[in-house]
Amino acid sequence: MNKKIIALIVGVVVIVIGCIGVISFNKKLKFTNNTNITETKNSNESDNDNGTTNDKKVAIIYFSATGTTKRVAEYIKEATGGDLIEIIPKEKYTDSDLNYENNNSRATKEQNDSQARPEILNNINTDFYDIIYLGYPIWWGDVPKIILTFLDNHNLNDKSIILFCTSGSTDISGSLNTLKNYNKNVNWIDGKRFSSMTNQDEITNWVNKLNY
Numbered sequence: 001m002n003k004k005i006i007a008l009i010v011g012v013v014v015i016v017i018g019c020i021g022v023i024s025f026n027k028k029l030k031f032t033n034n035t036n037i038t039e040t041k042n043s044n045e046s047d048n049d050n051g052t053t054n055d056k057k058v059a060i061i062y063f064s065a066t067g068t069t070k071r072v073a074e075y076i077k078e079a080t081g082g083d084l085i086e087i088i089p090k091e092k093y094t095d096s097d098l099n100y101e102n103n104n105s106r107a108t109k110e111q112n113d114s115q116a117r118p119e120i121l122n123n124i125n126t127d128f129y130d131i132i133y134l135g136y137p138i139w140w141g142d143v144p145k146i147i148l149t150f151l152d153n154h155n156l157n158d159k160s161i162i163l164f165c166t167s168g169s170t171d172i173s174g175s176l177n178t179l180k181n182y183n184k185n186v187n188w189i190d191g192k193r194f195s196s197m198t199n200q201d202e203i204t205n206w207v208n209k210l211n212y
């Protein structure tokens with residue numbers, strides 16, 4: 001009889017221990033699964049962060065009459081991997097057109113005429129891009145009027161535009177003000193003026209500091 005009671009008690013204890021074991025195993029399993037879900041979610045979030053940066057489409061769009069701004073644009077392409085697009089005037093600027101010592105030269109007259117909008121030869125599609133580096137030479141302290149033609153022809157609202165220019169000595173501020181006032185819906189990023197002596201290292205450092 002005693003033996004039977006002892007066997008019964010042992011049996012009950014074994015069953016209770018078994019139940020406790022199953023319950024705690026289930027709890028552990030649930031916890032482990034939750035941890036995995038959290039980890040998966042975190043890694044997705046970080047993928048998205050990276051994706052956003054990597055997915056931004058960059059274009060370097062420039063006008064250059066004598067090649068200096070073009071060279072800077074090529075350095076920016078090298079630094080960013082963006083698409084290089086030239087703004088080509090319908091009527092090419094000749095040396096005499098560019099003679100700033102002559103009040104009657106084409107460039108001087110255009111810069112003095114607020115309505116001047118020199119035509120652009122090529123079709124440029126900006127829709128695709130999130131970030132546009134826009135480059136030009138300084139003419140009479142300002143943007144060449146063909147850049148205003150470009151702005152008239154494209155909807156750049158809500159895009160980020162990073163300006164760059166080249167000049168003999170004039171800084172970018174005058175042209176930046178003109179552009180900011182011309183279209184207030186664009187996210188103009190204060191850019192930089194480069195001399196004809198610039199090089200790949202200077203441009204790459206500038207691009208890296210911008211962090212776009």
Ligand SMILES: Cc1cc2nc3c(=O)[nH]c(=O)nc-3n(C[C@H](O)[C@H](O)[C@H](O)COP(=O)(O)O)c2cc1C
Nearest residue numbers: 064065066067068069137140141166167168169170
């Ligand atoms: C019509 C004209 C006006 C210019 N005005 C200025 C100026 O106001 N300040 C300046 O520092 N350089 C001035 N320059 C020099 C150009 O900005 C400089 O040479 C520029 O790097 C040329 O770029 P590009 O070769 O891409 O055309 C002028 C050049 C031209 C043709």
